[in-house]
Amino acid sequence: MKQGFRQIRAFLQAAESGSFTQAASALHVSQPALTVQIRQLEEELGVRLFDRDRRRVTLTPEGRNMLAPLQRILDEFQSAVAQAHDLAGLRRGRLTVAALPSIAAAWLPDLIRDFRAVHPGIEIRVADVPAARLQTLVRDEEADLGLGPWITRDRALRFEALLEDRMHVFFPAGHALTVSRQPTLKGLARYPHIVTSPGTSVREALHRALEDGGLDIEVACEVAYLSTAIGMVRAGLGIAILPLSTLSAASCQGLEHRPVANAHLRRRLGLITAKRKTPSPAARAFIAALQAARISRPCGT
Amino acid sequence: MKQGFRQIRAFLQAAESGSFTQAASALHVSQPALTVQIRQLEEELGVRLFDRDRRRVTLTPEGRNMLAPLQRILDEFQSAVAQAHDLAGLRRGRLTVAALPSIAAAWLPDLIRDFRAVHPGIEIRVADVPAARLQTLVRDEEADLGLGPWITRDRALRFEALLEDRMHVFFPAGHALTVSRQPTLKGLARYPHIVTSPGTSVREALHRALEDGGLDIEVACEVAYLSTAIGMVRAGLGIAILPLSTLSAASCQGLEHRPVANAHLRRRLGLITAKRKTPSPAARAFIAALQAARISRPCGT
DNA sequence: CGATCTTACGGGATTCGTAAACATA
DNA sequence: TATGTTTACGAATCCCGTAAGATCG
Numbered sequence: 153m154k155q156g157f158r159q160i161r162a163f164l165q166a167a168e169s170g171s172f173t174q175a176a177s178a179l180h181v182s183q184p185a186l187t188v189q190i191r192q193l194e195e196e197l198g199v200r201l202f203d204r205d206r207r208r209v210t211l212t213p214e215g216r217n218m219l220a221p222l223q224r225i226l227d228e229f230q231s232a233v234a235q236a237h238d239l240a241g242l243r244r245g246r247l248t249v250a251a252l253p254s255i256a257a258a259w260l261p262d263l264i265r266d267f268r269a270v271h272p273g274i275e276i277r278v279a280d281v282p283a284a285r286l287q288t289l290v291r292d293e294e295a296d297l298g299l300g301p302w303i304t305r306d307r308a309l310r311f312e313a314l315l316e317d318r319m320h321v322f323f324p325a326g327h328a329l330t331v332s333r334q335p336t337l338k339g340l341a342r343y344p345h346i347v348t349s350p351g352t353s354v355r356e357a358l359h360r361a362l363e364d365g366g367l368d369i370e371v372a373c374e375v376a377y378l379s380t381a382i383g384m385v386r387a388g389l390g391i392a393i394l395p396l397s398t399l400s401a402a403s404c405q406g407l408e409h410r411p412v413a414n415a416h417l418r419r420r421l422g423l424i425t426a427k428r429k430t431p432s433p434a435a436r437a438f439i440a441a442l443q444a445a446r447i448s449r450p451c452g453t
Numbered sequence: 454m455k456q457g458f459r460q461i462r463a464f465l466q467a468a469e470s471g472s473f474t475q476a477a478s479a480l481h482v483s484q485p486a487l488t489v490q491i492r493q494l495e496e497e498l499g500v501r502l503f504d505r506d507r508r509r510v511t512l513t514p515e516g517r518n519m520l521a522p523l524q525r526i527l528d529e530f531q532s533a534v535a536q537a538h539d540l541a542g543l544r545r546g547r548l549t550v551a552a553l554p555s556i557a558a559a560w561l562p563d564l565i566r567d568f569r570a571v572h573p574g575i576e577i578r579v580a581d582v583p584a585a586r587l588q589t590l591v592r593d594e595e596a597d598l599g600l601g602p603w604i605t606r607d608r609a610l611r612f613e614a615l616l617e618d619r620m621h622v623f624f625p626a627g628h629a630l631t632v633s634r635q636p637t638l639k640g641l642a643r644y645p646h647i648v649t650s651p652g653t654s655v656r657e658a659l660h661r662a663l664e665d666g667g668l669d670i671e672v673a674c675e676v677a678y679l680s681t682a683i684g685m686v687r688a689g690l691g692i693a694i695l696p697l698s699t700l701s702a703a704s705c706q707g708l709e710h711r712p713v714a715n716a717h718l719r720r721r722l723g724l725i726t727a728k729r730k731t732p733s734p735a736a737r738a739f740i741a742a743l744q745a746a747r748i749s750r751p752c753g754t
Numbered sequence: 755c756g757a758t759c760t761t762a763c764g765g766g767a768t769t770c771g772t773a774a775a776c777a778t779a
Numbered sequence: 780t781a782t783g784t785t786t787a788c789g790a791a792t793c794c795c796g797t798a799a800g801a802t803c804g
Contacts, residue, residue, distance in 0.1 A: 154793090155530075156457030172759065182796050187760065189794095197534060198541035200731045206758055206803045212731055213547075214540050221533040225526055229456075232522040233498060239515050240499035246514075430501045430513055474783060483771050488785065490769095507778045507783060729803095 155196050157229060160222045162189040163201060167219060170208050242271040245434040249278050250295035252353060254317070254378060255421065256280035257401030259299070259445075267441050274434045283353035290424050296435035298424035299442075301353060312423045314446050319357065319417035320409040322382065322398070323391040330408055337365055337414045344372035344390035346381045353419070354378075358393055361416035378402055393417065456497050458530060461523045463490040464502060468520055471509050543572040546735040550579050551596035553654065555618070555679060556722065557581035558702035560600070560746075568742050575735045584654035591725050597736035599725035600743075602654060613724045615747050620658065620718035621710040623683065623699070624692040631709055638666055638715045645673035645691035647682045654720070655679075659694055662717035679703055694718065 166175040166186065176186040194201050201215035211219065238244040251260055256278055264276055279295055287306055289295040302311040321340055323329045332339065341362075347369075348355045362369060372390035375381050379402035381392045386406055393412060398404070423442060425431060431439065467476040467487065477487040495502050502516035512520065539545040552561055557579055565577055580596055588607055590596040603612040622641055624630045633640065642663075648670075649655045663670060673691035676682050680703035682693045687707055694713060699705070724743060726732060732740065 154457075154459075173757090183758085184760075184797085185795050191760095197537035199537045199734065203729055203731050204759060205729050206801095209759085213733055214537065217540065218533060218537060221529060221536070225529050225533065228522060228526050228529070232519060232526065235522070236498035236500045236515065236519060239518065428504055428506050430504050432514055433500065472783080484783080485772085485785075486770055492785095505784065507776095510784085 155193070157226060159189045159193040159196075160226050162186050163193050163215075164219070164223055164226065166190060166202065166209060167211055167215065170210065172209060238273070240433050242433055242437055243273040245273065245432065246275045246277070247432070247434040247438055248295045249276065249297055249299065249438070250286050250289040250424075251278060251280055251299040252283055252286070252301070252421070253280045254354070254395045254397045254401060255299045257378070258395075258397035259400070263438075263441060263445055267438060271434070271437065282351060283356075284351070287424060290426055293426065293429065296432055297439060299421065300424065301419045301421055302424070308427055310425050310427045312425075313420050314422045314442065317395045317397055317419045317421050318411050319354070319393050319419075320396050320398075321391055321393050321412050322385050322404065322407050322409045324386060324388055325406050325408050327391070327408065329391070329410065332410060334411050334413045337361055337412055337417070338367060340391065340393065340412065341367045341369050344370045346373050346375060346384040346390045346392040347371055348378070348381060348394075349374060349376050352376075354394060357416055357419060361414045364416055365414070382407065395419070456494070458527060460490045460494040460497075461527050463487050464494050464516075465520070465524055465527065467491060467503065467510060468512055468516065471511065473510060539574070541734050543734055543738055544574040546574065546733065547576045547578070548733070548735040548739055549596045550577065550598055550600065550739070551587050551590040551725075552579060552581055552600040553584055553587065553602070553722070554581045555655075555696050555698045555702060556600045558679070559698035559700070564739075564742060564746055568739060572735070572738065583652060584657075585652070588725060591727055594727065594730060597733055598740060600722065601725065602720045602722055603725070609728055611726050611728045613726075614721045615723045615743065618696045618698055618720045618722050619712050620655070620694050620720075621697050621699075622692055622694050622713050623686050623705065623708050623710045625687060625689055626707055626709050628692070628709065630692070630711065633711060635712050635714045638662055638713055638718070639668060641692065641694065641713065642668045642670050645671045647674050647676060647685040647691045647693040648672055649679070649682060649695075650675060650677050653677075655695060658717055658720060662715045665717055666715070683708065696720070 162175065162179060162181075165178055166172055169175040169178060172186050172190070173183050176183040179186065181189075190201065197218065199214040199218075200212050201218065202209040203212055235244075249260065249264075257280075260278060264278070268274065268276065279289060281289065283300050283303055286298040286300040287304055287309055290298040291306060291308055299314075302313075321329065321335060323343075329335055329340075329343075347358065370390075373384050375384065378394055378398045381394060382398065382402040382404060384390065385392045396409070396411075399409070423439060425435075425439070463476065463480060463482075466479055467473055470476040470479060473487050473491070474484050477484040480487065482490075491503065498515075498519065500515040500519075501513055502519065503510040504513055536545075550561065558581075561579060565579070569575070569577065580590060582590060584601050584604055587599040587601040588605055588610055591599040592607060592609055600615075603614075622630065622636060624644075630636055630641075630644075648659065671691075674685050676685065679695060679699050682695060683699065683703040683705060685691065686693045697710070697712075700710070724740060726736075726740070
């Protein structure tokens with residue numbers, strides 16, 4: 153079983169040309185080479201495919217029977233190659249990005265817009281999930297890559313820091329905090345706070361920071377979405393300690409914000425990829441775009 | 454484009470085995486060879502097909518995409534090869550035999566019965582046509598072979614004598630002719646004759662024989678079929694000069710027959726094949742059976 | 755004799771197998 | 780350390796192209 157596609161191509165071309173000489177020149181091989189290819193195919197199939205007539209070659213009935221099947225095989229192979237090239241050339245494909253909601257809202261829209269402009273054939277799904285699920289998604293190959301904090305040290309995954317998302321305190325314009333350049337957590341503790349739901353990474357970070365400082369805060373309201381929290385702050389219900397990236401995710405008009413001086417309130421966000429798994433062409437391209445964007449727009453807008 | 458089926462086979466086997474080593478041993482090649490084959494396919498397709506994990510290899514999503522198309526291509530190729538082998542091995546095929554009506558009636562039934570017993574997959578058509586059309590059918594490839602007399606010297610056809618069909622005179626038992634061992638045409642001319650229609654080879658031969666001898670006969674009746682002629686003879690309407698093979702074609706009970714001593718009344722019947730055209734496997738086998746039968750049952754029953 | 759397929763043969767590329775290197779669990 | 784993939788390299792094989800041979804019109 154030593155067959156290839158060259159023999160099939162030779163056969164089809166010869167059948168079409170009705171001449172070994174013409175077929176050979178069409179395929180850019182010498183005529184004896186084509187004769188050999190035909191003979192190899194005939195030996196493999198066990199039937200004579202052509203009647204050699206010195207003047208022209210004509211298909212035998214057996215050869216005519218093989219015409220359609222072999223043609224289809226060749227077509228399907230070329231189609232399969234084309235499909236693979238489409239994937240490799242980013243003309244087609246699917247890409248699933250897992251990202252923290254804040255990142256998904258702040259960073260991804262621009263990135264995806266630019267990416268899709270270049271590669272319109274790539275279908276992109278975004279899984280905006282809490283930090284805890286990020287690594288699971290990537291590990292289980294439900295996402296090609298993750299964007300978020302590096303929480304659990306997972307040997308099957310790789311982390312590459314992209315930006316540091318410092319948390320800021322947001323407050324309405326004119327609030328007493330306006331005067332301080334970098335308030336401490338302790339200084340903020342006496343104001344009522346809008347906080348996100350337990351389980352969100354923002355809440356966890358805030359929780360750890362408070363615990364570490366032995367502080368406690370008054371919770372004015374607990375909301376699920378950053379944009380809701382911003383709305384609450386604007387309405388004067390309280391202040392909120394939120395990622396700086398919130399600026400991009402929600403309309404912060406009429407609000408002021410200051411960095412909070414606390415180590416727990418800065419997260420190193422980055423790219424999470426599977427160590428073993430070869431990234432898909434689309435994933436590679438997206439990661440490249442990601443790293444390019446990191447340079448042009450460093451550390452949280 | 455330097456691809457063959459070995460690479461595809463290697464890919465499918467490796468995907469199934471989940472290990473290059475196992476796949477290699479399953480395909481009876483060394484493991485490095487298989488690695489190379491996989492790499493060749495990856496280069497041709499432009500995508501990485503496997504994630505090498507040192508412990509096992511797993512398909513990438515791109516590889517999974519290629520699985521079905523490549524599997525199908527391989528299946529179709531093998532099916533095409535199998536189909537060709539069926540033709541070559543006489544498990545399938547079609548065979549058209551053109552033959553004189555007398556041959557078709559006398560010889561072919563036994564021959565075809567035996568042939569079909571050995572090769573039940575071959576579909577056999579018999580074209581029983583007058584001698585004049587025989588060569589045309591073979592020349593136009595409407596028949597794989599012809600059985601009949603060599604009339605027109607056609608350079609595109611080949612003739613191989615198989616048997617000599619001497620014409621006999623048929624007469625009712627008790628007829629005056631019973632006493633003669635080999636009557637002459639002249640001796641027969643005075644009896645009324647049953648003749649076949651003009652255009653049939655039997656009639657032509659008789660016509661030439663009479664013309665050559667300057668004889669004339671009384672035509673008692675003119676019929677189309679040999680069996681009709683035999684019926685006429687039996688009824689005593691006249692005698693008939695017919696091929697000896699008529700014995701096999703019609704019931705000749707109650708009739709006697711003697712060879713007629715006349716050169717024109719013996720026909721060399723044989724095999725007519727196209728010179729250029731390669732006979733199909735089925736035709737080759739049939740011809741072989743034909744020649745074997747010639748030995749075991751020479752010259753007209 | 756001209757056109758075309760087949761055969762023969764030498765050179766070059768391809769591919770295979772063995773052995774060593776390499777990488778992970 | 781053990782297993783399994785990759786790399787390296789020598790050898791065998793395969794394949795092509797040129798040239799000569801054969802055959803039919």
